[in-house]
Structure formats: C-alpha cells, structure tokens
Amino acid sequence: MTHSPPFDAARALAMARQTLQIEAAALTGLLPRLGPSFSAAVQAVMDCSGRVAVMGMGKSGHVGRKIAATLSSTGTPALFVHPAEASHGDLGMVTTKDVVLALSNSGESDELNAILPVLKRLGVVIIAMTGGATSSLARHADFVLDSKVDQEACPLNLAPTASTTAQMALGDALAVALLDARGFKEEDFARSHPGGALGRKLLTHVHDLMRSGEALPTVAPEASFSEMMRTMSAKGLGAAVVVDADREVLGIFTDGDLRRLIERGEDLRALKAGEVASKHPRTVSADALAVDAADLMERARITLVLAVDAQQRLVGAISINDLMQAKVI
Structure with missing residues (x-):
C-alpha cells in the first residue's frame, strides 16, 4: 500500500489554481470551434416534436444527466437514457420524433457505439458531443459539437476533468441558445420551478x-x-x-x-x-x-x-x- 506524503498546503493551493487555469483554457478553446454545426444542432432540436434523449457513459453520463435536467427546466423536454441499459430494452424510450444528444470524450464508447446503428435505422437525428472528430460517434452523427480539450486538469492526464467541464459548458450553451430561440421567459421558468423562490414570486397571487x-x-x-x-x-x-x-x-x-x-x-x-x-x-x-x-x-x-x-x-x-x-x- 502506498503511503501518502506529508500534506503540503502550498502545493495543494498551487494544484487548485492550476486546475482552474487548465479548465478555463479548455472553455476558452471551445469558442473558435463553435460554428455552423452548433447552429444546425439548435435548429434540429427546435424542429424536434419529441424530446432530447441524452446519452453518455461514465463521467459523460453524469454530465449528460445534468444537461438533460437543464434542458428540461429551460423549455426543451429531455430525458437521460443510459447506453448500457438501452441495449437491454431502454432504447424503447427513444422514438422517431426524438433527437439524440450523445456524449463521449473519445467518441469510442463501446456501449454507445453498439446502439448507434439502431438509432440510425430509427431515423432519429444524432448530435454528437465529442473530442474525437474522426471517431465512430462523430461518423454516425448528423451534427458534431467539438468538445476536445488539450489536456485534463488531472496531473496524470487521465481523470476526466477539463473534458467534462467542456461538455458541461457546451450543454449549457446549447440550453441557453434554445431558451433564447424559444422566447423562454421568467414566467415559463417559474412554471417548471414552482417550488423555487422565482416560482413563488411569479406564480403566487x-x-x-x-x-x-x-x-x-x-x-x-x-x-x-x-x-x-x-x-x-x-x-x-x-x-x-x-x-x-x-x-x-x-x-x-x-x-x-x-x-x-x-x-x-x-x-x-x-x-x-x-x-x-x-x-x-x-x-x-x-x-x-x-x-x-x-x-x-x-x-x-x-x-x-x-x-x-x-x-x-x-x-x-x-x-x-x-x-x-x-x-x-
């Protein structure tokens, strides 16, 4: 068993600052890569008469759940579908009226790639959020949102850190663009948050x-x-x-x-x-x-x-x- 070295407060602070710097750079790096594909993805969701089915494995799955929740609370009905469970029946949650938002940093998630052909046969629009521009996920997708980062904040460059931050931010960007395109107002937000402070202010007479x-x-x-x-x-x-x-x-x-x-x-x-x-x-x-x-x-x-x-x-x-x-x- 490896023993932990003595705690170094100065090093801990330096690591924290480095993490924030790396993740801030990752977000800044997304800006020049936002373009027509992003706008087309927004239009595809606007044209959708169903829901946005968000999918992702591991840490991308955790981010996907948050994105689905944000979309739902800002006027875009969404749900999270676990790719592994989708192969065992949950794919029935996705209909031909839906749009799939698939998250994978590498774009080579086995569980996700296994259901991509089925999704294509269903005829659903697939939006990929991936750092792998030439990956299997990107090739199957109708639109690709590039979430590539130069490095993870993890000093081993292994633990998903900057990459999940980039996914989260792109998801927020998508939700906000859709919110604006739908003309979503405070009153609409309040209706989906009746238990919150804003809901009480805008719904209580x-x-x-x-x-x-x-x-x-x-x-x-x-x-x-x-x-x-x-x-x-x-x-x-x-x-x-x-x-x-x-x-x-x-x-x-x-x-x-x-x-x-x-x-x-x-x-x-x-x-x-x-x-x-x-x-x-x-x-x-x-x-x-x-x-x-x-x-x-x-x-x-x-x-x-x-x-x-x-x-x-x-x-x-x-x-x-x-x-x-x-x-x-």
Whole structure:
C-alpha cells in the first residue's frame, strides 16, 4: 500500500489554481470551434416534436444527466437514457420524433457505439458531443459539437476533468441558445420551478395568500370606537377596515392610528369608526401577484394591503407576515 506524503498546503493551493487555469483554457478553446454545426444542432432540436434523449457513459453520463435536467427546466423536454441499459430494452424510450444528444470524450464508447446503428435505422437525428472528430460517434452523427480539450486538469492526464467541464459548458450553451430561440421567459421558468423562490414570486397571487371572509376585520362607518377595537383584537391583523353596505372600502384604522389618537388626548369613547379611519387606504387587485403587494408595502412603508375586486369592493387583506410565511419575500 502506498503511503501518502506529508500534506503540503502550498502545493495543494498551487494544484487548485492550476486546475482552474487548465479548465478555463479548455472553455476558452471551445469558442473558435463553435460554428455552423452548433447552429444546425439548435435548429434540429427546435424542429424536434419529441424530446432530447441524452446519452453518455461514465463521467459523460453524469454530465449528460445534468444537461438533460437543464434542458428540461429551460423549455426543451429531455430525458437521460443510459447506453448500457438501452441495449437491454431502454432504447424503447427513444422514438422517431426524438433527437439524440450523445456524449463521449473519445467518441469510442463501446456501449454507445453498439446502439448507434439502431438509432440510425430509427431515423432519429444524432448530435454528437465529442473530442474525437474522426471517431465512430462523430461518423454516425448528423451534427458534431467539438468538445476536445488539450489536456485534463488531472496531473496524470487521465481523470476526466477539463473534458467534462467542456461538455458541461457546451450543454449549457446549447440550453441557453434554445431558451433564447424559444422566447423562454421568467414566467415559463417559474412554471417548471414552482417550488423555487422565482416560482413563488411569479406564480403566487394575492388571492392565494389573503385573509378573506370571516377572517377580515370589517366594521360599518357608524360603528362605535369600542366595537372597532374589539374587531381589531379578534381578527389579529392590527387593523380594522371600514366598509359600506356594498363592501366598498371607506377607510382603514390601524394600531398606528390608535397611538396617534391617544397622543392627541382624544375622547375615544365618543368616536365613530368612519370618523377616525384613514381615507384612501392602499389597495391591490386580488388577482395581482403577491410580489406586487410586497413592492407596494415597501414603497408605502406599510405592513398591510387590502385586496379588492374589479368593482373596488373588499375581498381580502394581505400582511407582510403572510408574504414572509409564504416565502414570497
């Protein structure tokens, strides 16, 4: 068993820097080799009515899984098909409507090459991502994306490092070019990422989070001050909304308004809700995005916004706490 030499911190740092330099050079080296074949590959995927079936063995397979995931999340349906499993039935996952994106640094992966003739007979378009321009994979492919690197970052020049980085970057380039060609927008991204932060911001509406019905602290304008305070306390929103018989908003009374009345020494028992409510409170459509309500609160420096319908009738209320709990902000 070989014993490890004593740890050399300076050498470890030097190796890390060298790795980044080699991989950065590998990516820069891809730029002049991007050309008509790349554009044609993008067009082939755009013309595809099926999915992109990504294939690769070993480390190329790991990269392929990531590329398939990136494509799927940016508007291009894709799946990963393991070449070895494809020879034992999984090739049925690929249809004549699909495009195959095959990854192999050498272009001579036995498992991948074994199914290339079958794919050709199916008539599917094959896009090769390989460093072997004259390899078996390149010869079978309709389009070749050249991922060749001058050297691996591994000091033995054996472990796939710079080559897999190049594959990953080319996959990202393909996904981004397709995203742009499809006119993919933030809203589209959000629909495929409903559990993410962007999804919550672009898919969550005020009506999804607002308090409504019996949870709303509403009072008539002629309600006594004590009645209004009981409503505020019972509903726990720190405010009462003054509405008329048609639920049109006439005003709002908040904890801040109460403090200001006390500071002025007002006789609270003699006051009516309609007299002390602040007129023209901030409102938002119940169909608006929750993030728009958050923006309104930030601009107005308030913690509660009223939700109204098309006729400006009260239908709900949303607080900054509601937005925080839903992780919209």
